[in-house]
Amino acid sequence: MKHLDRILGFGLLLILLVGAPFVLPTNMHYIRLLFGLALGYILSRSYTGFAGSVNRAYNTGSTKLMRTLMFMFFITSVAVAGFLMLEPDVTKYSLWVNPINFGLLLGGLLFGFGMSFSSCCASGVMTDLATDLPRAGVTLVFFTLGVFLGFPLQATQSWVKDSWFTTATGAKYSNGVFMPDWFKGGILNGYLGAVIITGIFCAIVTYLAYRYEKKRRNAQTYRGVLSERAQDANYENKVAEFELKSDHTYDVLFTRPWTLKQGAVGLTIIFILMMALTKSGWGASTPYGFWFGKVLNIFGVSGASLAAFTHQSAEVFTGSWLSNAMTVQDFGIFLGAAVFILTSGLFKETIHAVPSLTVKTTVMYALGGFTMGFGTRLANGCNVGALYSPIAQFSLSGWIFLIVLVLGGIIGNRVSQAVYGD
Secondary structure, three states: OHHHHHHHHHHHHHHHHHHHHHOOOOHHHHHHHHHHHHHHHHHHHOOOOOOHHHHHHHHHOOOHHHHHHHHHHHHHHHHHHHHHOOOOOHHHOOOOOOOOOHHHHHHHHHHHHHHHHHOOOOOHHHHHOOOOHHHHHHHHHHHHHHHHHHHHHHHHOHHHHOOOOOOOOHHHOOOOOEHHHHHOOOHHHHHHHHHHHHHHHHHHHHHHHHHHHHHHHHOOOOOOOHHHHHHHOOOOOOHHHOOOOOHHHHHHHHHOOOOHHHHHHHHHHHHHHHHHHHOOOOOOOHHHHHHHHHHHHHOOOOHHHHHHHHOOOOHHHHOOHHHOHHHHHHHHHHHHHHHHHHHOOOHHHHHHOOOOOOHHHHHHHHHHHHHHHHHHHHHOOOHHHHHHHHHHOOEHHHHHHHHHHHHHHHHHHHHHHHHHOO
16 A cells, blocks of 8 residues: 555656646746645655644643744744845845734734644645645635635734834835844844844744743653654664665655754745745745635626725636646645655555544634634734744744734633633
8 A cells, every 4th residue: 555655646746747837827836836845745744833833832841843943933034134135125025024013913813823723824734634634624714714804904904004113124015124124234234133133032932942841841741742752763874784775765765754953944945945036935825815715706706896805806816726826835735745645655544543523623623724814814924924934034023923823822722621621
């Protein structure tokens, strides 16, 4: 069975790599597909997800993923500074400098709350479609509904659009705070100062994470994470026994889980490539609202009506599913996760480990999906569009989103335990 899975996995990858250019409308769409495939594969093989940074810490006491994300945020910000520091007009880049307002606070709380219920985020729900279809499927349906219903507020409400604080460069985007502006006239056009501040913020979060984990260990409430133990296991060095055609070699190349830091480096590389090729960052959630509108359009709701309600263009609802490049990238994340599950030979055991839906869990995943989707419109992004990309691109909003995200995650986990006894 594993051999068949592996054949199907490599066959799927070959079809996507060779056949997609004949189906996708532009080269950029194909590049977005490649980004998505890489992201899905890396997230799955390294057992990495932004939602786990809070959920793992709360439920198991392990803060390793949170600390790894801080490492990833910092090294990505250093790379981004390399793009921007000698660029006289940074508006050539579509930076995620988001506004700081009530919408950011409420949206972050809702998103953190939702990801505790659904155990995933906007990107994670796409990888989870390949590993836990019932949970991810329910979550995704209500996520798309939340984004769709949130579009009008995002487009019209001052408490979502305007910013309490802004800087000169931030005013050229969404009136947010661009941290290099704090050091204008300084070394390397202020980017050295921004990198240092980012490093300090990452260090503070890392320190707090260590303190929290220490407290859990001392209180003997630390349980750890099974996937993290598997990642950290010491494998015997068998270089002397190396054979190209062997189960051991295949296991090393395609099956063995990558460590969290390997995953972080991989995600950073993809982010840097995005900056180089698209002059932007990583986003995921906006197309989900388009998908819900497309379904309504199939059932007879006109594109004009959808556009009037959402304040989006009618074409995003009436055009081809593959016409939107970010949609292609999101599909690619799912397909990248599927490629890993198949080529690793883990498909059978993954499917057998999927729990059945109950009324209780269905309601929980639906609520989680909706609050995440709606929260993204208030905060102008998800864990990549409101957290990773803004922090990596020196927007102060990303750090504020992180704080309320953690608070929302704690509240959500407590509610889940109180109501469902999980």
